[in-house]
Amino acid sequence: MPRITLTISGASNDELTRRVAHELGQLTASSLDKPYNATMLMVDYFPREDWFISGRSLQELGKNSFRLEVTVTDETNTREEKARYHRDAFDLLTKLIGDIHPHSNIHIIDCRASAYGYGGETQEHRYQHAMASV
Structure with missing residues (x-):
């Protein structure tokens, strides 16, 4: 379950927000x-x-x-996957926003499974329950 926070320079733009939300969400899901x-x-x-x-x-x-x-949950993505995501996300946001300064940045935050989750459960809890069912 990725949590994505994107800050864009400039004034709020509903059309850009919706497009970025859809395309960046899809890219994140597929790449990672x-x-x-x-x-x-x-x-x-x-x-x-x-x-x-x-x-x-x-x-x-x-x-x-x-x-x-x-x-993202720590140890669920390889170094190569993260490097590819950096390139692809930078290219996508450059295309969508335009005139991007090269010092725009991306930070993939790896959180321990026991400290990260949603719906009142940690990712570690979900993993343990999934393994118990196998």
Whole structure:
């Protein structure tokens, strides 16, 4: 169950939000082999004049940026899968948002199964119950 938090520079844009939510959710589910129906995605916007890279605002630079955080259960994705996801997500967001500063970033957060979950149960609990049924 990935939790995706995406911050995009600029003013809120409903059309972009819906498109990003759908396409990034699909990409995350397929690239990281996660169930799409258990994917949570939150999109927020941050003013370009208040977002700085190397001491200059994105507004001054004439660029856009994003910060993408994806939380997954530790040890459920390989190094190669994460590297591919970084490339694919960066390319997708560059295409959808446009004029992306190269210092836009992606952070995949690996959480221990005993500390991460949904619906009042940890991923470790789900795993143990699934193994007991085998």
